[in-house]
Amino acid sequence: MKKEYRVKKDKEFQAVFTRGASVANRQFVVYALKKEQQTHFRIGLSVSKKIGNAVVRNQVKRYVREACQLHEASLAPNYDFVIIARNPAAKMTAQEVADSLRHVFKRSGVWKRQVK
Template sequence: MIGIRVEEQWGCLTTTPFFFALSVHLKLHECKGLRGMRRFPSIKDNCEFRQIYESGRTRADRNLVLYLCFRSGGDSRIGVSASKKIGNSVVRHRVTRVLREIFRLHRHAFTSPCDLIFVVRKDGAKQDYRTLEASFLKLCRAQGILEEARC
C-alpha cells in the first residue's frame, strides 16, 4: 500500500510517497539494533592501495607480502590483494576471508594504528588457517607493530 508522508527536514516540510510494508519492516530492524553495526575496517580504494605500495614498508615470506603504512589516527585497516594467478574466485575469496578474520582477532594487539595490505602468493593460497595465521603474525612482528604477549 502506498501513502504520503509529511515530515520536516532541515526546516522545510517535504512530502514523500512510501510503502507501508517497507516502513514497518525498517522500523522492526531499528528496534533490534541492527543499525549499530560497524563496517569492517578495510582498504578499498585503488588510490589508497597505490599510496601504501609506494610509501609503505615491506616484508615478505613464502605465503604473504605485507605492505605497511602508519596512520595518524583512527583504527587499523586491512586490504587484501589476491590475483587470478593464485586460483579461481572461490580460492581468492577464501584466503581473503581467512586473512580478514585473523586481522579481526589480532588487531587489538597492534601498537599503533596502521594500514596493512597483504598480497597473497601462490603458496599462500594452498595453506590452511594456522599457517596463514603464523605468516600474518611473523610479518607483523617483523614490522614491529604487534606487541609481544605478556606471560
C-alpha cells in the first residue's frame, strides 16, 4: 500500500477518532471519517500489544493491508479509515480477515454495491 494511502500522523488519527463514526464486530473496530477533497481512501492501523508478540501483530497488519487492497474498488474513495484489531484477529487467516473487514465496511455504509 502506497504511503499516500496511509494515515500516519497522530493529528490525523485523532481527527478520525473524534469526528469519525465507528462500527465494530468481534475482530475489528473501524472508524471512518469522510474527506471530500480526497481522491483515494486512506488506512491507519492499530494493533495492540495485547494481540500478541511482534510477529503476530505484523501478520495481522499485513492481512488487513492485503484485504484493503483486495477490496480497493469496493470502498468509497473519499474516506480516512482507522482499523483497530481485537484479540480474535490474531488467530484468523487472510481470507477470514478479508471477510470480517468486508462485513464491517458494509455495516459502516462505505461499501459500494457491486454491479454485475
